[in-house]
Every structure is written in structure tokens, then in C-alpha cells.
Amino acid sequence: MTSQKWRKYLLWFANEHVEFRLPEIKSIASLFNINIRWIEKPNQHPYWVVELPSEKAARQIASRSVGLRSCMELWAQGKTEEELHKNVRSYPMELMKPYFKPELSFKIHVETFCNRQSQAEKVSKIESFSYLPLEGSVKLKNPDVCLQLLEYYGLDSNHIPEKPYKLFFGRWIADGQRDVITMLSLKTRKFIGNTSMDPQLSLYMANQALVQPGDLVLDPFVGTGSLLVAASHFGGYVLGSDIDFLMLHGKTRPTRIQPKKERDKDESICSNMLQYGKGSQYLDVIVADASLPLWRPSFKLDCIITDPPYGIREATERIGTTKNYQISNHHLEGHIPSKVEYGLHQIYQDLFQFAAQHLKMGGRLVCWIPVVRRDYSEDRLPMHPCFQLVANCEQVLTKFTSRRLLTLEKLHEPQEKYTGSDVNSLMGDFRAKFFQYGEEQRKKRKLRKMLATQAYRQREEKEANCRAQLEDRDSSSSER
Helix, strand or coil, X not given: CCCCCCEEEEEEECCCCHHHHHHHHHHHHHHCCCCCEECCCCCCCCEEEEEECCHHHHHHHHCCCCCEXXXXXXXXXXXXXXXXXXHHHHXXXXXXXXXXCCCCCXXXXXXEECCCCCHHHHHHHHHCCCCCCCCCCECCXXXXXXXXXXXXXXXXXXXXXXXXXXXXXXXXXXXXXXXHHHHCCCCCCCCCCCCCCCHHHHXXXXXXXXXXXXXXXXXXXXXXXXXXXXXXXXXXXXXXXXXXXXXXXXXXXXXXXXXXXXXXXXCCHHHHHHHCCCHHHEEEEEECCCCCCCCCCCCCEEEEEECXXXXXXXXXEEECCCCCCCCCHHHHCCCCCCEEECCHHHHHHHHHHHHHHHEEEEEEEEEEEEEEHHHCCHHHCCCCCCEEEEEEEEEECCCCEEEEEEEEEECCCCCCCCCCHHHHHHHCCHHHHHHHHHHHHHHHXXXXXXXXXXXXXXXXXXXXXXXXXXXXXXXXXXXX
């Protein structure tokens, strides 16, 4: 049934994390060595029309993408129903006929974007394709052939047009991996923390890092291990490190609201991996300071995915002290080192230098950076001479701040130490500006509340004065 000739396919996306679509699809195409021909330049619409060399390529993309809802072989498209049916009739019958055989069951599925339709309306649309020479039996569950009608009503749910802007018809090939987001949901995960990464974003990161079976993946700021779960889902062998001893040992306060103030004894990153059946791919996590050398120079990784702390909900710390003292041998064994602030500029300088040293050639570093939106410009992004920037996506956090997911690919080995001067200019004072902005917003809210209270009191006084004047007038009239 498949042909090696290039054919048109429709990629149908979920309407969220729009900026992440293109980097994810390009990464998956790179992973499977798929050449994609873009019929239309990718845009904000939830559909892309592309040409692919084979049906196998379409299935490979769908087998990894978490932003993709479904993929179909595109037979026709149009701006009206009449135009769509005209184009369906003109589509080469020799390309459709292999799927209309008597022994093949089928169904026609109707899906709309930004609109709802009754079952009767859907049945009417299905019956409009009665001219197709479908000879098999109808089977609504798991048919041999699924034909799809997709109707696009735009992005504005407050102003839905009567007729769709675009209609597409073709043969369904495969669904994306949206069900994995639900499977890895934080709501049902055993061990989570205040900053556990959303499953969808974690899977985006794993895809952009090109994680594949057998890869060695590290998260040097592992936290509760959400990124390890995502990497292991795609076959990676995972390990992590973090300076927070209590977090790695499940001794922090529970994140979920519950009567008890302590976590269960089996809450850990390892228990999460076992929960999803990935225990064999879990190597270990260790308590370590990211600013201090830990691994042998010959130690190599396939990719690094991480989300360093920003100093907002999680502290940025490294081992150090402002005091000058020496620990006696008697107390050395049970000594817990003191910590000092670990500035954002230093965190990323050390991270980039570590990645340059320990990533294999062609390996990827995928990490988040926090930015003040009004200060951002692409030429101020942190860079390293050993890497090239592959992707740069924004997730808006507030009107004032956002974080950007950077994907960098190693091109050559380091020749000299990285100074990290670019990092200082963009992120060095992020924490101070974040709290400064928060304080400014609190003052504005307080001022608005005060002005609203004053206006309310003035209205009350005015109404009271009016009532008093009316009462005086009434009493004067009665005396007369």
C-alpha cells in the first residue's frame, strides 16, 4: 500500500506551546534522517502541509512528537466544501483505490478546530463523501482504513465564523504522542517538588536533545528527576546530580497538600522510574556541587538536559563560606559543608564549560534560561565557542519575565577556558529585577486599591449628603 514517491501530508498540532513545534519536528527529522519539504512556511496555524519521502517517515515523526495530534496523507484541501469535494474527485484514483478494497474495513472521522458540531452535522458531512467507491464494511473501532475530514475555524474562539476557513481530507496515518503527557502527569507521579517540570515540556526537551535508545543522559540540576523520566521514555540511560541532599533523599516537605508533614519513605527519583517501568534505565543520582569538577575528563555524554535554579523558588547555592576556619579531624566525618550564593552567570558559565568538556561531538545541551522580556535580544543569549545554537523557544511566565529553551549542538572540542561574559549581560541581575518588578506591582495594586476605596467613600458621602438634603427639604415642606 505504500509508495516511495513523495506525497503531501498534513501535520495537525495541539494549540499550545506554538514556538516549540518547529524545533521539535526539525529535531525528530534530524534524528531519523528525514528530509522534509515545506509546502507552506510553518506559522501560527495548527496545521502544516509538507511533503515526505514515505509513509514510514510520517509514522516516525508521529512516534516521537508530543505537539502533534495526528498526521494524515493529504488527498485534498479547499476553502469551501464545494472546492474540497471538487479536489477530492480530481485526486488520482489509482492512489486511493488500494484503500477501497472489499476486505478493508473503514470509517470517516470528522474533526473541527475551534468549533463544536452535533453528531447529526458530522453524519451529514460523512454522507457527503458517498461518491467515494468504498467497498469495505464500516468499522468504527480500529478500522483498517481511517479517512479524516478536518475543518479549521481559526484561532479566535470568541468570534467563530459560520463556515470554516480551511478544510482538509485524507487518510489518517498515525496519532502523535499526546497520550504520553497524560501517562507521565505530575498528578499521579509518586515523587514531585515545587519546581518539577511539566511532562510536555520535559518531552520537548528530550526530543530536542535527540535522545534515542542507549544514549547516556545527564541532568546536573536534577531536582525531582522529571527530565530523567522524559529521557528514559525515549530509551535513554539516565543519571543526575544536585546539591540538595534533602531533595535527593526525599526528606523535604511534601509538595502536595496532605495531613502529614513528611514524605512517604519510598518517595524518590528511583521510585518515579520504577513507577513508569524504567528502573533498568536508571543509573543513579548523586549529591554534588555543579561548580566543582566531579567527572573524569574522558567521561562522555550523549546529551545534557537541565533546568538550573533561578533563585526564585529554589535557591542558587554552591559549597563555600565567607568565614575562615578549619574543620578538625574529629568533626570531619559528619561535617556538612556550608553554602554560599551561586550566581546565575556563574551557573551557566560552569554548565557551558562542563558541556563542552563532556559532551560527545554532535551531542546536544538543552537548557532553560530565565530572562527579563524587555531586556532580551537574541544577540545577548549565552553562547560558547564550541556550540552552535539550534533552537530558541520562549515560554512566557509573566508580563515581565519569561524563560527560553536553548538547544545547542557541540561542533568541536574546547581549546581554551570559557569566560562566560555573554551570560553576565543578560541574566546576571535577573533575580534582583524579578523581585523589583514584584515590588512595583504590589505598590501599584496597593495604590489602585487605595484609590478605589477613596472613590467608594466619596460616593458614600455624596449619597449620604443627598439623602440628608432630601430629608431636610421634606421636613421643611411638612412644617409649612
